[in-house]
Amino acid sequence: MTPAAVALALEIRREIEARQEEADQLRCRSIEHAQYEADLAQRRFMLVDPGNRLVASTLEAAWNDKLRALAQAREQLERARQQDQVLLDDAIRQRLVTMTTDFKKIWNDPATPNRERKRLLAYIIEDVMLIKLPEQGTTRVHVRFKGGKTETLTVKNPTTLAQLLKTPSAVVQLVDKLLDDHIYDEIAAILNEQGFRPGGSARPGRSNARFTAQRVAYLVREYALRSRYDRLRDRGMLTNAEAAARLGVHECTVEEWAKHGLIKRYAYNGHWYLYELPESNVPTKHNGRWDRLSSRAVDFRTGKEEKPSPTIERGVV
Numbered sequence: 001m002t003p004a005a006v007a008l009a010l011e012i013r014r015e016i017e018a019r020q021e022e023a024d025q026l027r028c029r030s031i032e033h034a035q036y037e038a039d040l041a042q043r044r045f046m047l048v049d050p051g052n053r054l055v056a057s058t059l060e061a062a063w064n065d066k067l068r069a070l071a072q073a074r075e076q077l078e079r080a081r082q083q084d085q086v087l088l089d090d091a092i093r094q095r096l097v098t099m100t101t102d103f104k105k106i107w108n109d110p111a112t113p114n115r116e117r118k119r120l121l122a123y124i125i126e127d128v129m130l131i132k133l134p135e136q137g138t139t140r141v142h143v144r145f146k147g148g149k150t151e152t153l154t155v156k157n158p159t160t161l162a163q164l165l166k167t168p169s170a171v172v173q174l175v176d177k178l179l180d181d182h183i184y185d186e187i188a189a190i191l192n193e194q195g196f197r198p199g200g201s202a203r204p205g206r207s208n209a210r211f212t213a214q215r216v217a218y219l220v221r222e223y224a225l226r227s228r229y230d231r232l233r234d235r236g237m238l239t240n241a242e243a244a245a246r247l248g249v250h251e252c253t254v255e256e257w258a259k260h261g262l263i264k265r266y267a268y269n270g271h272w273y274l275y276e277l278p279e280s281n282v283p284t285k286h287n288g289r290w291d292r293l294s295s296r297a298v299d300f301r302t303g304k305e306e307k308p309s310p311t312i313e314r315g316v317v
Contacts, residue, residue: 034069034073129141179220184213184220192210232268262283
């Protein structure tokens with residue numbers, strides 16, 4: 001917005017005013033013609049013989065028609081003049097020229113309310129055309145100013161509600177990675193410690209939302225991530241029954257051995273576990289003690305070799 005652009009706009013406005021004046025003169029001439037027709041119809045009615053009622057009624061109806069046409073012409077003139085009352089006087093012209101030099105100052109002034117900024121835009125912008133580019137996530141904006149200048153802008157599309165509710169892809173990838181070594185509760189704690197928030201936390205009233213085990217389980221189902229159970233099974237982990245069958249002991253014995261570290265176990269859903277048997281030095285059941293060698297007894301609390309005690313009852317632990 002420059003003084004030259006305003007001067008050009010004012011020149012165009014003056015030309016429009018001249019055309020409006022010509023149109024007003026034509027409308028005034030139509031009123032004069034309608035007035036002449038009405039006066040002529042009146043004189044004809046006044047000169048008729050009152051005794052000839054048929055002719056008198058016909059002339060009276062013609063006179064009324066001319067009067068209605070005259071009234072309509074006057075209403076059209078008044079309506080057109082009201083629509084043309086957007087003429088700029090000298091004071092407004094001077095204010096527009098001054099505003100061109102102070103436009104940025106007024107726009108950037110913190111005291112200027114947004115409604116005034118909208119009015120400023122209405123003064124200088126003729127129209128705006130938007131072309132949305134969904135594949136690029138942007139919108140191309142073509143702006144045409146009243147002075148004739150055009151400008152094209154490219155802006156990022158606003159975030160939709162679905163995008164606000166969607167969990168970021170980086171969080172989904174991290175959950176997929178953490179499933180190799182952690183259960184849902186642990187993954188939720190890690191995400192919260194690293195400052196991640198679930199989808200929809202940007203909405204009002206949801207800023208304090210945090211990950212829970214249920215939210216992590218939902219992500220696993222929603223994004224079809226491979227479950228921790230399947231990952232452990234791919235690594236050769238055994239169920240309790242399978243481990244007990246391999247070792248030839250009761251399932252409770254497998255749990256006890258896992259608690260004391262004789263065999264490894266991995267949680268996959270809360271308190272559910274899969275077991276990993278050692279490739280060598282497999283523990284065996286012997287005299288109430290778990291022995292890694294058939295000829296020696298080892299205390300599972302200390303890990304030290306000890307001689308079997310005659311007071312220990314033989315049986316299945």
